[in-house]
Amino acid sequence: MxxxxxxxxxxxxxxxxxxxxxxxxxxxxxxxxxxxxxxxxxxxxxxxxxxxxxxxxxxxxxxxxxxxxxxxxxxxxxxxxxxxxxxxxxxxxxxxxxxxxxxxxxxxxxxxxxxxxxxxxxxxxxxxxxxxxxxxxxxxxxxxxxxxxxDESEFDALSVVTATYATYFKYLDTIHGWLKDHGVGEARGRDYIAALFKALAHAPEAAPEAGFMHLAEEYATRGGINEQVLRELTDRKLFDAFAQSLDGVHRRISKT
Ligand SMILES: NC(=O)c1ccc[n+]([C@@H]2O[C@H](COP(=O)([O-])OP(=O)(O)OC[C@H]3O[C@@H](n4cnc5c(N)ncnc54)[C@H](OP(=O)(O)O)[C@@H]3O)[C@@H](O)[C@H]2O)c1
Missing domain, CATH: 3.40.50.720 (NAD(P)-binding Rossmann-like Domain)
Structure with a gap:
């Protein structure tokens, strides 16, 4: 070639x-x-x-x-x-x-x-x-x-995923900012977040049959702190708003 x-x-x-x-x-x-x-x-x-x-x-x-x-x-x-x-x-x-x-x-x-x-x-x-x-x-x-x-429509839908990177880093930055506000040194907080999310990123490949919600449930022990954050953000329709943003990007990409 x-x-x-x-x-x-x-x-x-x-x-x-x-x-x-x-x-x-x-x-x-x-x-x-x-x-x-x-x-x-x-x-x-x-x-x-x-x-x-x-x-x-x-x-x-x-x-x-x-x-x-x-x-x-x-x-x-x-x-x-x-x-x-x-x-x-x-x-x-x-x-x-x-x-x-x-x-x-x-x-x-x-x-x-x-x-x-x-x-x-x-x-x-x-x-x-x-x-x-x-x-x-x-x-x-x-x-x-x-x-x-x-199918190009499937290509376009998959392309929408690439619009979510900045939001991912904003998510990590929110955690980082919260740690700083609570007295954790900048470098220490960053190291801790980076190490945990690196490990989480491996979870889907380690359990290829598991859906993402299954993985979420594995971490969301009933009555536990993960369940609390997930429930509170879901109740505030954060994930609905996120899905609507994906719709907007999809319209822009596929011009439909
Ligand atoms: N970056 C990404 O993450 C990414 C991911 C997927 C797809 N893409 C797509 O890939 C394409 C390139 O993205 P990019 O991030 O690499 O953009 P980029 O860094 O701006 O590169 C575009 C290049 O095209 C050059 N260029 C401008 N006019 C030209 C001409 N008349 N003839 C030849 N070259 C010319 C520019 O030169 P000058 O600097 O001199 O203007 C620049 O080096 C875009 O269409 C984008 O949608 C990008």
Whole structure:
């Protein structure tokens, strides 16, 4: 595979770092020259990573092209490029549909959507891929989990999950702030929270048959302190409000 990237920013950096940290890191990568500083940094850090003269040179020298520009500029950037029918276009642009990308990258015949996350740089997390595509699943599967879906509406629904990270950290920050207000040193509170939540993050994989609510119930001893917090937040409709926010993100992503 001759892999090229149009758009060399945060996500491209993470994918390149992930691929080049593998034992078999021989995939050759051609980057578009923008962002110049990031592209030059990647090319100097890793073997077989080069910077093309311009975006078209990426297409002309690659068979698989990952689109990693922001959605706002995608139309302008892609309309200036000449794709070949044999190009495999992999769009990482979260908010554009496969159909929109196929229109913009005609006559390329194979168009795949993929949603990797920055933690791919460390071989963690998961990438959703639509439609199923063995070569792309194999590539991202080396960098964490690869989840292939047939249906773009399922892809869009799964994408909504990625809108919840900041809220997760706000949740941890609320606990941290509360500890600070109660005399616990900043570093000690942070260490304690980080260690506990790291352990909790392993629970679903350790018990693959258990639903999340089953895990919640395991911790929510009747009359205990976990049950109290869960009940009080449920009664205040916190989780209903959270689900409504997911609906809002879903509408935005799927434009339905
Ligand atoms: N970051 C994430 O966590 C994440 C996750 C999933 C999907 N995505 C998707 O991935 C795409 C890229 O995200 P990102 O976070 O990597 O954004 P980013 O860091 O802003 O990178 C976008 C890159 O595109 C470059 N660019 C702008 N105009 C260009 C042009 N005409 N030709 C070539 N490159 C051009 C930018 O260069 P300049 O800096 O010079 O403007 C920048 O380096 C987005 O569509 C986003 O929806 C991102």
């Amino acid at each position: 001759k892999l090229g990237f149009i758009g060399t920013g945060a996500l491209t950096s993470a994918i390149v770092a992930g691929l080049k940290s593998l034992a078999d890191n021989s995939v050759s990568i051609l980057l578009s020259p923008r962002n110049a500083e990031i592209a030059a940094g990647l090319a100097s850090r890793y073997p077989d990573v080069r910077v093309a003269g311009d975006n078209q040179a990426v297409l002309d020298n690659c068979d698989t092209v990952m689109l990693a520009v922001r959605p706002q500029v995608a139309h302008e950037v892609l309309s200036e490029l000449r794709f070949r029918p044999d190009h495999h276009v992999v769009s990482l642009i979260a908010t554009l549909s496969r159909e929109e990308i196929a229109d913009m990258s005609a006559p390329a015949e194979k168009v795949t959507k993929a949603l990797p996350m920055p933690m791919i740089a460390y071989g963690q997390g998961a990438t959703i891929i639509c439609p199923p595509e063995p070569s792309i699943a194999a590539l991202f599967g080396k960098l964490g989990k690869a989840i292939e879906v047939e």
